Amino acid sequence: MVEPGSNGSEQLLTFRINSTTGPLTFVNVYAPTLNATLETKDRFYENLTSVINSIPDNEQLILLGDFNARVGADNDSWPSCLGKFGVGKMNENGQRLLELCAFHNLCIANSYFQTKPQHKVSW
Template sequence: RYNVDVAALQETHLRDSGQLQEKEAGYTFMWSGCDEGETNYYGVAICVKTGLIQKGIVSEPNCINDRIMSVTIKDHHSDITFINCYAPTLNDDVHVIESFYETLKQVIENIPRKQDIIIAGDFNARVGKNYSEWKGILGPHGLGARNANGLRLLQLCSQQKLCIKNSFFQQKDKYKTTWQHPR
């Protein structure tokens, strides 16, 4: 319907890692889940148009863990690495949250500087509206008050010279997030 080339999914609850081609829809589903025998709460996946894979321009998925994975699309113009992640919530232990952000930082730092990076995912974060404090990182169309995970995300973006793109585009608040706490 939307003719999307690449989509990122979180909370897939799938085990191990793998690929599945959905011939009718024309997409290949690549996932990274928990190891066999572990509790299966998380899981991430990247869906890519099968035609891109058939052209030979899509790398094998880099399945880091059940919260982070990436895939690179290479064409004659540029290389783009898509990272998909599912961050811990504020209810998780601080060491789990810090470990997630450290792993994500390492994944980003292992990508060549000349390569474009797109990070998609569920960060369980609110980055707030104070874009003057985060010039070039946070745009003028943020939402709500910043929380601790939002600060972590902003700091990571600052360190890695990334920006939170959807905060630079004006849109209705209901389209800025997929879920909001009822408070």
């Protein structure tokens, strides 16, 4: 059963699925781009943190979408949230995303799996 999201905006949309193994909450994200103002980025991450904090601990959380971020390949600095298959160098938005992941005990899932070079990033 799918439950409609309780909140939504142009940048954040949540929906919940009740499965046989328990509830899953998906948060679909469209983060501000690199050239957005710091105030816009701060407001976005405050709203995202509020959404994450509203999800009960017994539910699975999946963040998906476009974070407009490059998290890089520095697994040594971010071992709890960045796998060994990251790409390139981190940018400012990547730093924010990794800090959010570290704070909420989340991981960048696609950095944990080795893929073909042409599938690692989108341009």
